[in-house]
Amino acid sequence: MSKLGDLGARLHRGEVGYDFIGNRKIWYGLSILITITAILALSVRGLNMGIEFQGGAVFTTPKTDVSVSQATEYAKDASGHEALVQKLGNGSLRIQVGGLDTDKSDQVRGELAKDLNVPQTKIAAEIVGPSWGDQIATKAWTGLAVFMILVVIYLAIAFEWRMAVAALVALIHDLTITVGIYSLVGFEVTVGTVIGLLTILGYSLYDTVVVFDSLKEQTKGITKQTRWTYSDVANRSINGTLVRSINTTVVALLPVAxxxxIGGGVLGAGMLNDISLSLFVGLAAGAYSSIFIATPLVADLKEREPAIKALKKRVLAKRAAAAAKGEAAEGEEFGDAEPAVVGQRARRGRSSERRG
Incomplete structure (x- = not known):
């Protein structure tokens, strides 16, 4: 067995582990800081909206030796507007100019043909109206709202409402960070960006649901024992699925990277940049939030319940009494029995009572 596999097995058995729940205030503080930074970036810098949302024209030239900076000056002089120029992998240029109508675009294309020394018929022009972008934005917001509602309903039924709330907070956290990174980097927001943002919602939930499923199974009958608090079991659930979360996230991030x-940086493919950046940031943020945000938040919400709060008092009192006697209380070390035994012992106890 590999070292990573051995570590995963030991984490799953509870032999080793990290106290994620106990250090949750650190993760909360870090997430709040990152979120505030993202919101400030959005407030100050805003988003670099593509022509799909603000309207304009896109000119694609044949292969040319003209540099990006020089082509930018040509496009600005020809149109009177700021232009975004990208060098494509085949040596051609993609020139984007916002605020152009059809009549003006024909004139700009003719001037670009002269400046770039290429035939005007070889320059492809695409005109996009702002109303189309409004429709895309409206549909995206509608899809996002429907998705959020369905996620909350499903998780509330499959698990419980506290897990649904925690998952929703984690989703909002991931989206805010991703959009904030877009604002800081200055990448253009296009239809590809919207597709990427909607795609990461499912990935963001994947690891969260895996941990929640483990937590649900291990906390069956938890109030019938005095060895572990709910936070103890939540912590073991995170540790037990930690290596799996890391493996799946790394495998997903590699092709996106x-x-x-390579696709965006080396080949200069603009659409690849738009989709891959949102996917890369969203996948990383989703893995982070499932471990450091969603599960600790569930533990905080659950330990507000009277029964779980009373359990915590009993467990801590038992540990304090054991400490006063100089003994190690059960459940304090990771090497103790698995929390899943809680549910198994409770079920065996009920079966014995029925047989008696």
């Missing part, structure tokens, strides 16, 4: 750094 290829799209972002």
């Amino acid at each position: 290829g799209l972002l750094f």
